[in-house]
Amino acid sequence: MNQTTTYSMKRLKIKEILKGELIGQQVVVKGWVRTKRGSKNVNFIALNDGSTIHNLQVVADVEKLGEELLKDINTSAALGITGELVASQGSGQSVELNATEIIIYGKSDPDKYPIQPKKHSLEFLRENAHLRFRTATFSAVFRIRHAMAFAIHNYFNSKGFVYLHTPIVTGSDAEGAGQMFRVTTLDAKNPPLLEDGSIDYSQDFFGKPTNLTVSGQLEGELGATALGEIYTFGPTFRAENSNTARHLAEFWMIEPEMAFYELQDNMDLAEDFLKSLIKYALDNCMDDLEFLSKRLQEEEKNKPMDERSMELVEKLRFVLENDFIRLPYTEAIEILRNSNHYKKNKFQYPVDWGTDLQSEHERYLVEKHFKKPVILINYPKDIKAFYMKQNADGKTVAAMDVLFPGIGEIIGGSQREEDLDKLVTRMDEMGVPAHEMEWYLDTRRFGTVPHAGFGLGFERLLLFVTGMGNIRDVIAFPRTPKNAEF
Amino acid sequence: MNQTTTYSMKRLKIKEILKGELIGQQVVVKGWVRTKRGSKNVNFIALNDGSTIHNLQVVADVEKLGEELLKDINTSAALGITGELVASQGSGQSVELNATEIIIYGKSDPDKYPIQPKKHSLEFLRENAHLRFRTATFSAVFRIRHAMAFAIHNYFNSKGFVYLHTPIVTGSDAEGAGQMFRVTTLDAKNPPLLEDGSIDYSQDFFGKPTNLTVSGQLEGELGATALGEIYTFGPTFRAENSNTARHLAEFWMIEPEMAFYELQDNMDLAEDFLKSLIKYALDNCMDDLEFLSKRLQEEEKNKPMDERSMELVEKLRFVLENDFIRLPYTEAIEILRNSNHYKKNKFQYPVDWGTDLQSEHERYLVEKHFKKPVILINYPKDIKAFYMKQNADGKTVAAMDVLFPGIGEIIGGSQREEDLDKLVTRMDEMGVPAHEMEWYLDTRRFGTVPHAGFGLGFERLLLFVTGMGNIRDVIAFPRTPKNAEF
Numbered sequence: 001m002n003q004t005t006t007y008s009m010k011r012l013k014i015k016e017i018l019k020g021e022l023i024g025q026q027v028v029v030k031g032w033v034r035t036k037r038g039s040k041n042v043n044f045i046a047l048n049d050g051s052t053i054h055n056l057q058v059v060a061d062v063e064k065l066g067e068e069l070l071k072d073i074n075t076s077a078a079l080g081i082t083g084e085l086v087a088s089q090g091s092g093q094s095v096e097l098n099a100t101e102i103i104i105y106g107k108s109d110p111d112k113y114p115i116q117p118k119k120h121s122l123e124f125l126r127e128n129a130h131l132r133f134r135t136a137t138f139s140a141v142f143r144i145r146h147a148m149a150f151a152i153h154n155y156f157n158s159k160g161f162v163y164l165h166t167p168i169v170t171g172s173d174a175e176g177a178g179q180m181f182r183v184t185t186l187d188a189k190n191p192p193l194l195e196d197g198s199i200d201y202s203q204d205f206f207g208k209p210t211n212l213t214v215s216g217q218l219e220g221e222l223g224a225t226a227l228g229e230i231y232t233f234g235p236t237f238r239a240e241n242s243n244t245a246r247h248l249a250e251f252w253m254i255e256p257e258m259a260f261y262e263l264q265d266n267m268d269l270a271e272d273f274l275k276s277l278i279k280y281a282l283d284n285c286m287d288d289l290e291f292l293s294k295r296l297q298e299e300e301k302n303k304p305m306d307e308r309s310m311e312l313v314e315k316l317r318f319v320l321e322n323d324f325i326r327l328p329y330t331e332a333i334e335i336l337r338n339s340n341h342y343k344k345n346k347f348q349y350p351v352d353w354g355t356d357l358q359s360e361h362e363r364y365l366v367e368k369h370f371k372k373p374v375i376l377i378n379y380p381k382d383i384k385a386f387y388m389k390q391n392a393d394g395k396t397v398a399a400m401d402v403l404f405p406g407i408g409e410i411i412g413g414s415q416r417e418e419d420l421d422k423l424v425t426r427m428d429e430m431g432v433p434a435h436e437m438e439w440y441l442d443t444r445r446f447g448t449v450p451h452a453g454f455g456l457g458f459e460r461l462l463l464f465v466t467g468m469g470n471i472r473d474v475i476a477f478p479r480t481p482k483n484a485e486f
Numbered sequence: 487m488n489q490t491t492t493y494s495m496k497r498l499k500i501k502e503i504l505k506g507e508l509i510g511q512q513v514v515v516k517g518w519v520r521t522k523r524g525s526k527n528v529n530f531i532a533l534n535d536g537s538t539i540h541n542l543q544v545v546a547d548v549e550k551l552g553e554e555l556l557k558d559i560n561t562s563a564a565l566g567i568t569g570e571l572v573a574s575q576g577s578g579q580s581v582e583l584n585a586t587e588i589i590i591y592g593k594s595d596p597d598k599y600p601i602q603p604k605k606h607s608l609e610f611l612r613e614n615a616h617l618r619f620r621t622a623t624f625s626a627v628f629r630i631r632h633a634m635a636f637a638i639h640n641y642f643n644s645k646g647f648v649y650l651h652t653p654i655v656t657g658s659d660a661e662g663a664g665q666m667f668r669v670t671t672l673d674a675k676n677p678p679l680l681e682d683g684s685i686d687y688s689q690d691f692f693g694k695p696t697n698l699t700v701s702g703q704l705e706g707e708l709g710a711t712a713l714g715e716i717y718t719f720g721p722t723f724r725a726e727n728s729n730t731a732r733h734l735a736e737f738w739m740i741e742p743e744m745a746f747y748e749l750q751d752n753m754d755l756a757e758d759f760l761k762s763l764i765k766y767a768l769d770n771c772m773d774d775l776e777f778l779s780k781r782l783q784e785e786e787k788n789k790p791m792d793e794r795s796m797e798l799v800e801k802l803r804f805v806l807e808n809d810f811i812r813l814p815y816t817e818a819i820e821i822l823r824n825s826n827h828y829k830k831n832k833f834q835y836p837v838d839w840g841t842d843l844q845s846e847h848e849r850y851l852v853e854k855h856f857k858k859p860v861i862l863i864n865y866p867k868d869i870k871a872f873y874m875k876q877n878a879d880g881k882t883v884a885a886m887d888v889l890f891p892g893i894g895e896i897i898g899g900s901q902r903e904e905d906l907d908k909l910v911t912r913m914d915e916m917g918v919p920a921h922e923m924e925w926y927l928d929t930r931r932f933g934t935v936p937h938a939g940f941g942l943g944f945e946r947l948l949l950f951v952t953g954m955g956n957i958r959d960v961i962a963f964p965r966t967p968k969n970a971e972f
Contacts, residue, residue, distance in 0.1 A: 011746060013646060013714070032711075051646055112931070130708045142650070142713060150649065157632075160537055168721045169723075170972075179671070181670065199675055212654075226518065226625065228536035252651060418591075446599045447562040450591065484693075
């Protein structure tokens with residue numbers, strides 16, 4: 001090919017061009033065609049390069065550029081275009097590009113390309129997850145996913161937290177619960193056996209049975225009790241056979257863990273953290289949020305008014321602008337049992353002290369009763385994990401769940417039990433094998449400190465921020481029962 | 487306990503205190519004891535809270551604070567201390583703390599605590615990886631690991647790259663090579679079988695055989711050819727039975743992938759990226775780097791002069807301040823064969839066109855011949871992966887390896903083959919099952935573009951930046967053959 005301007009000049013991103021400051025200049029853009037329309041004399045090409053939800057309108061003179069070339073330009077074709085930026089005549093955009101040269105890097109046969117310029121169902125796009133990045137909805141979702149990941153790192157870095165990579169393959173089960181994936185290199189059909197007929201795991205790669213991690217918390221505590229404040233941000237796994245819009249077998253978690261923090265400090269951090277993420281989204285992703293807000297309103301327009309979600313940007317501001325209510329579990333039970341909702345038998349699940357709250361209860365507290373985000377604390381010890389700090393009442397632990405509108409629990413955490421004897425007693429009661437976790441107990445043996453932490457499911461956060469309804473639509477390549485495509 | 491000042495006041499981090507701006511003020515610090523020494527009348531406690539390599543010297547008057555209390559203060563005990571900051575009399579520190587109150591959060595029995603205030607071998611500390619965060623060396627390493635991770639996210643974010651989480655569990659093998667870990671929920675001893683006696687993977691969790699990813703590149707290409715520029719930063723796995731100082735079974739990789747980039751752009755990005763990371767370390771981690779530099783010099787003092795490493799900070803500046811040499815593989819072979827080193831048979835491995843260069847060759851080019859970092863390009867196609875762009879000569883591909891002093895290859899990458907027919911032909915030649923990768927080929931079918939990318943092994947970078955010699959010492963909980971502790 002010739003070294004034309006389009007090849008030799010550095011491309012500008014459409015996000016930059018649409019700021020409208022370059023009118024009159026010659027530029028090169030490169031991207032993929034969203035749509036093409038036009039008449040015999042002039043074609044209008046909507047070009048997108050992934051840098052923004054907005055397309056750049058390219059005006060292509062048929063006579064000047066040639067009919068032959070233009071007829072090969074279809075949805076998803078890849079183009080390099082040189083032209084002059086001019087003020088736009090049409091509405092909705094400030095600037096358009098008068099093309100002087102168009103290079104087709106790659107054609108896209110409209111009879112074969114699966115994603116046409118029409119509305120596809122989210123299910124269809126999920127099956128074509130390798131191409132859905134090219135749609136407006138999913139490019140917005142994945143830009144926001146990026147922005148939230150960056151905001152998380154930025155937040156913790158600015159506060160002096162150390163990012164700790166806890167192990168993915170592990171020989172221990174952090175919570176003594178949860179179905180796990182086995183990681184192995186043993187022969188699948190004829191594994192080596194010991195004399196008693198059991199599997200000889202000493203021959204497996206790691207010399208013992210290993211699984212994919214369900215949480216980095218316990219290892220995180222090892223870091224926090226030396227480095228002060230740490231956080232994890234990595235993949236975690238659950239081999240639960242749950243085919244719902246809220247479950248993934250592989251998902252990403254953020255787990256901060258802090259020495260010298262008590263429950264109050266933990267709550268303060270969680271509230272400040274979530275608000276800073278929401279603020280980052282509002283400050284940096286408004287174009288994408290507005291697009292997703294319209295998408296959500298469109299999706300919900302056939303629902304009855306009282307079943308529709310809060311408008312997306314309004315919902316984000318709701319979290320940002322309200323102090324989170326902080327409420328003991330025991331008081332929450334009283335509020336729920338005294339509610340008209342309860343008296344009229346409108347809750348599906350029972351409300352009894354000692355049972356876990358269901359999503360309907362959490363949402364009632366947030367959306368109906370307080371009309372604010374809520375942090376519930378001091379849960380009954382028997383519905384929480386062994387490592388949570390035992391309160392003086394002998395019945396509750398210093399747990400905290402942060403509840404959000406629409407979604408219910410978005411963060412779960414606790415102060416940790418720092419007393420060795422109390423911890424070991426509780427492990428024994430709950431059947432957690434303390435003898436396999438001497439390394440964990442060493443934090444309580446040598447220089448133990450009050451400490452606390454919490455976990456945020458990254459995809460749970462993204463459902464909230466993007467307004468998407470299915471968790472498979474906020475992770476690039478979802479892993480679910482019977483599905484590990486791409 | 488009483489609500490003393492130490493409990494009620496917010497703690498200050500030692501990193502802040504050592505700036506020396508708070509002399510005369512009353513402060514609260516919390517951390518772990520590194521050492522305690524002193525006389526009958528006064529004790530000196532070196533306290534560290536993980537925020538910095540430096541300890542705060544705490545002066546404790548025995549009469550005022552009580553002998554009973556002070557005798558329980560041993561290495562690794564956790565303390566909360568209130569006191570007044572005063573200008574230090576001693577050398578090496580600007581400020582010290584006159585303690586008025588000391589609370590022991592957790593004692594540490596000196597007869598049982600494994601890590602004493604003396605020099606331990608790195609092997610011993612590896613076996614106690616849960617406690618090695620409390621040593622100066624490892625706190626420095628993990629603070630630098632954090633800083634480098636943040637610098638990576640910050641770099642790509644500032645350039646408009648999208649952070650993409652490619653899948654950890656995968657049904658495909660990216661490079662058609664490498665030993666992989668199987669991920670399964672099937673019964674390990676009695677897996678379900680089909681009539682022909684083979685395993686019925688339809689009953690496995692994902693309905694087919696699945697493995698831990700060896701690279702996110704192929705999925706990264708799907709993102710880049712829609713979003714423009716993406717990067718991954720996640721764990722990758724190799725089930726290689728290699729017990730060396732350079733191999734991990736679980737490690738973290740960074741893989742940027744960029745649409746509309748050719749090899750030249752790829753090299754420009756890699757050089758700028760690495761330099762920005764090194765600059766970030768020099769700008770933000772100098773205290774830790776100086777400590778690790780001394781550690782390295784100490785470790786190497788018994789080596790002959792010509793086997794010692796370049797001084798750590800000097801080595802980082804060497805990379806920062808030199809333009810990287812860009813050299814075709816074919817010319818590198820000529821340089822090596824014309825060298826006196828070669829003529830005197832000092833290379834252990836042969837130097838023949840068509841074979842891969844060994845570390846000794848790479849280091850010769852960087853350290854002896856050019857005395858600059860080197861990017862080798864255009865490797866013989868038969869020693870590189872199927873997806874690399876085929877050069878016009880029919881013999882080489884547009885690969886690039888970035889070579890660093892001491893370490894050899896730190897980055898490997900290439901422009902990708904964007905032509906569908908050429909790619910499929912090469913896959914057939916190399917036995918890569920194209921029919922299982924239709925999703926990958928769709929990027930070449932619909933709007934294909936020139937694109938390129940590279941991979942940086944995060945721990946490889948950290949070996950370079952920290953000067954540590956064993957890769958198990960730059961990841962918190964190393965996974966290696968027969969080892970998945972913690």
